[in-house]
Amino acid sequence: MNENDNIVCTPKRNVLTEVTNSTNNVSPTANLKLLTTVALQENAVGNFNAVQYPTPPSSAVHRKEKSLQILCDRFLELYPLHSNGTIEIQLDCTAARLGVEKRRMYDIINILEAMQCAVHKRKNTYLWYGGSRLNAFLKMLKKEGENLKLSDALRGKAPKPPAPKHKTLGVMAQRFLMLFLVEPQNTLINLEMAVRVLIDTNNKNRTILSPDQQDRQHKSKVRRLYDIANVFISVGLIEKVSGNSILKKPVFKYVGPFKVKKPIEVILYTPPITPLSMLEQQTHNHILMGKSKRKLEFTAPNTSKEIKLTVNTTMDTPSHKWNDILLVADMELTKMKCGKIL
DNA sequence: TTCTCCCGCCATAAC
DNA sequence: GTTATGGCGGGAGAA
Structure with a gap:
């Protein structure tokens, strides 16, 4: 008996096709998606302490239901524009909660970051300012x-x-x-x-x-x-x-x-919308500017004139x-x- | 047939 | 070297 017989080999990627009933090979991304779904189901049983969005089988999901607009709607349910203060967003967790690939979160967060609703704090982490600024x-x-x-x-x-x-x-x-x-x-x-x-x-x-x-x-x-x-x-x-x-x-x-978004959200989350003062803007400029080479053109007002x-x-x-x-x-x-x- | 846009590959930045 | 990020375009569903 070869000692290697005891070594558990890395499963082939297409082993997951048995779970998905698919006859095709499963890509790494598809694997991740499936694992995310499984993790969600397990978390739903445990204490995930969050809004759950179980992902139905892809075949049952219409194209429109997976649109970026709807995904962003769901994102904004988790992180309302009218939220008080700042919230730390973990991108991978949010992707899992929404039942989507992390790549799609980048699409949304990059646009929202460009609107100064969020700022890239560190790897996988964004600070959510909502619509305050x-x-x-x-x-x-x-x-x-x-x-x-x-x-x-x-x-x-x-x-x-x-x-x-x-x-x-x-x-x-x-x-x-x-x-x-x-x-x-x-x-x-x-x-x-x-x-x-x-x-x-x-x-x-x-x-x-x-x-x-x-x-x-x-x-x-x-x-x-x-x-x-x-x-x-x-x-x-x-x-x-x-x-x-x-x-x-x-x-x-x-x-x-x-x-x-919804009347109920106004009750739950909405303080009066107040424009951010210049002082507050300047206080946060160092965060907004960041050190990334992948920069946005406009990150914060520069002068009181503006x-x-x-x-x-x-x-x-x-x-x-x-x-x-x-x-x-x-x-x-x-x-x-x-x-x-x- | 054209429009719409999801999906994921892969190059580059960040670590 | 590895991982995170995001540009990009193929191609499929919707109109």
């Missing part, structure tokens, strides 16, 4: 959007802002939001036009990209904006407006700063303005189509 940050974003002349860039009257080097998703989220903030209330923006403003077409790499590569890059950015838009909808910053007569594709409208600016909340924007913006969108799409043909 959102109002002040939106004012800063509006100012920055004006500096970047995004409103003019939207109409082709100004150069597009330079491409971000790091934290693309977060930076794109900030810039996407800027587009709404620099425009009057009820301005409709669609993803195609947003992408064309947010992507720097003059960067060096652009010149060596083939039309096919450019097309793929464009589509990739649109995909990212869908992700961002879904999180923004969940947060209550924007709404999807469908069924307009000019554009077939949905457009988005700013409805922020952010919504109160705090004086207000977000345009005019409610009586004339309806012809909608048509104006839709016309811009239509022109952008037409230009894109023509450019593609040429």
Whole structure:
């Protein structure tokens, strides 16, 4: 008898297919997902002391039920925007509680971090501020959007802002939001036009990209904006407006700063929403700036001057303005189509 | 057929 | 060297 016979071999990955009744091999990520589910079920029996979200078999879960918007909704149930003080978020635990892969948590937390709802504290750990600093940050974003002349860039009257080097998703989220903030209330923006403003077409790499590569890059950015838009909808910053007569594709409208999710949550969690003072901002700047090389462009207001600016909340924007913006969108799409043909 | 966007590979940063 | 993070695009469900 060989002594190696007593050594327990590492099980083959596809052994879990017996549990899932799948005939296919199980990837490492799928293994993790399954283990997470099993852990959840065991924790449900034990004392997990948390809201449980048992994960139904993937075959029973519709695509829409797994959307980033719904996932973010559930995330915000765990960590409300109106929570008092700061909460420490363990990313892996949160992913397990929501029954999703950790990768999906990065999608959400990166966007929320870009909105200063959270800050990366250390490995696997984020500090959750909720919406406490959102109002002040939106004012800063509006100012920055004006500096970047995004409103003019939207109409082709100004150069597009330079491409971000790091934290693309977060930076794109900030810039996407800027587009709404620099425009009057009820301005409709669609993803195609947003992408064309947010992507720097003059960067060096652009010149060596083939039309096919450019097309793929464009589509990739649109995909990212869908992700961002879904999180923004969940947060209550924007709404999807469908069924307009000019554009077939949905457009988005700013409805922020952010919504109160449910009446019961107002009772449980909601203090009055108060803009963060500059003093408080400065106190936390060292945390917000971080030391990561993967930085966001805008992390905190820099001057007291910026705090004086207000977000345009005019409610009586004339309806012809909608048509104006839709016309811009239509022109952008037409230009894109023509450019593609040429 | 096109739109929407989930999923997970894999490169890079962080440790 | 290992692990954490996040860019990216394939491809499948929804419209």
